[in-house]
Amino acid sequence: MQHPHTLERLRRGELAGLRRLDLAEDLTDFPAEIFDLADTLEVLNLSHNRLSRLPDDLPRLHRLKVLFASYNDFTELPDVLGACPHLSQVGLRNNRIAHLPAAALPPRLRWLTLTDNALTTLPAALGDCVALEKLMLSGNRLTVLPASLAGLPALALLRVAANQLPELPGWLAELPALAWVAGAGNPWCAASSECPAEVVQVPWSALTLQQRLGEGASGVTWQALWQPDAGPARPVAVKLFRGAITSDGLSDSEQAASLSVGPHPQLCSAWARLTAHPQGATGLVMPLLAADLQPLAGPPSLDSCSRDVYAPTARFSVSQAVRLLRDAAQALAHLHTHGVLHGDFYAHNLLWHPTSGTAVLSDLGAALRWPDGAGFAWPTAQRWDVLAFGHLLEEVLGRLVVSEEAVALRQRWQPWQTACQSTQVHERPAMCEVARALAASSA
Template sequence: MDDMLAQLRAGRLAGATRIDLSCGLTEFPREVFDLVDSLEVLNLSGNALDTLPDDLHRLHRLRVLFCSDNRFTALPESIGRCRSLDIVGFKANRIRSVPAGALPASLRWLILTDNEIEALPDSLGDCARMQKLMLAGNRLRTLPDSMAKLERLELLRISANRFEALPGWLPALPRLSWLACAGNPFDTQAEDAAIAARSVPHVDWREIVLGEKLGEGASGVIHRATLGADSQPVAVKLFKGAITSDGWPHSEMAASIAAGAHPTLIAARSRIDGHPEGTEGLVMALVDPAFATLAGPPSLASCTRDVYAEEARWSTAVALRIACDIASAAQHLHARGIVHGDLYAHNILWHAQGGGRLGDFGAAWLTGALDAKQARAFQALEVRAFGCLLEELLQRCTDTPPQETVALKDRCLGADAAARPTFAEVLSVLQRHAPRP
């Protein structure tokens, strides 16, 4: 990164569309303005900045601005004058104030995770293009009612805040599909009860032998491992303990434990006790290595939709088998009072002969504090997320899917949440067409 700053100052980045500067900056480098006619992505994360220049709008082609892990205490109002901005990220600063003028109406993705924000301005409701809003780890007790106008909002993260109740208008947002809200006062009692319950066995750390790392996410690291005297092969997730874009790892553990066992769910089998550093962890079933991740996470361009490999193709039979398995897992979760919150292809493992397995409870939350009508309304959001998945699966079929499944997809994606089918209805349709395992 120091090399890029040197190149910038030497004038050797003419025509650059993206620059990444993470080198202890305490002041905005004015040489960036030499790129006013080309710069589209500016990443200033990991510095010591607390202000941006008032004339930032001179970067008239700027679409993406990242300033995470800096020292901002307020979202700079100069951002609001950048009329082409699509994406703004200020994760892990010290932001307490979000002025009304700091939000350009062009925004479709705003990241303010892990700050100290207590209130948001009504002007947030004027960001009509907003699709993705990341607010976990702040001090919010409510959201501005103006957000009820955000008809394009699809993903909302408000975990680890101070909500005593969820806004009543949330389920009415026509495109909202991925909601994370664990770790708030309305939800914490249910989380504590889930963790305290003996719904999964406790395993002593000394019974576990860690093997290779299988993967790493925002909340923790997953290892291959063996368990007990018979060296039973398992997977072990060790939590990092820090706030993530989805919320607290404690909330993920609570949902994983509450989920219980299901054949198409990658859930907790045991909770780990006695780690020498006090690290919390879970033992999970080791998924056959023949299973692969269905898709990659959303990109800057796709925003809320997963990115599939170019060669991702399958028969209708395979697509419907995967869809059936994931709908069955979601139905199981809803019956147990859990909303997954992140029902996405990138959280699904699949195999052409083995179907699909749903994992990653990082955004999951418990509906125990809601009445039955409220719970159904929020479960309907997840049905829309499933509709997105079903749409993606059907788009990549090498043969023509049954019309009834296409119509089901349309019902799941419907703007009226109350008219969407339940997962029981979804399964009844899919099982008429999906091959039996």
């Protein structure tokens, strides 16, 4: 059994040589003993403490690459972070940060998470962080995004949901690498958080919860039995929302998007809204998926940043690849047909059956019904999801089991991968076009 990291063990020298240190002990001051790990420490996690400052000599941790200090008492991002030469990931969510000084931006910044703070502005210097790949700012008070961000060539994931943005700037649609966007819960798309007027409602009293199926940032999903007014009980899945801000935003937008797209065999969308919960919780009632479905890949790691992590042994036969890619394309095209941006189209949100290759697209937490009169046209916004699908094509086609049939499939579908991944956003095809072409080429 591995013992947790503690300040006492650190002081006794038992943690010498660590590359990652996790300390959560209600700390109010930065323990000086951490500097004893300077020659090895790369990841420092000080989340769930009561820290409000970092030491001026923090760069003594000369190998430090990742710093987490979420759920603390910081009111601004410490300037000293900008002096850490190898620091590439900074995560301080759920603090009280109202100021982001330009001096606090590390030169190699690749991933910045400041979800659920109190920021009203961002420094123009953020646009100088040319390696920035993930920027997570949901749950702040931003009213504008600095135009300097238009020069970020590597920005792939942007989370600005639940802010005070009156519009999305047009340059956002021109970023060449942007594939995953969450922007719901802002004034520019307020109407998109309203559920459709006519929607099926299922009272809590008609449901019997069974086992827990899964848990995510926004809530918990349960297997349940639904007893309608007439007829036999029906197995369903029920997602109960927590109501807290996540990196994708608030639950209202997810519910509105999920209920507006209607059923599709390759999409895990809701068919009813939960009502009359005794504690006032909100929730969705969804089809119960087959128990043997599994995520196609794991979520991004600290090293991969914005790209999913596949098992080292992951390989796909031609029949598996054809089925899962066609299913994924059809699900995404269905969303776009109904005016909904997925915003988080990843392999880890694709549930698939390895034997048949059948795939179901899940997790609409970042989804958004695109509003009329947005900062730029809906066909342009869709191209973010299209780029994400292009990445999936690359990942699956690059893991085909070697065979002549695999070579032929790769040759047929490579042009679509290239088109979907074009850095010229307006040259990417529409998703319905991609779905039709892939279906025809594999028939």
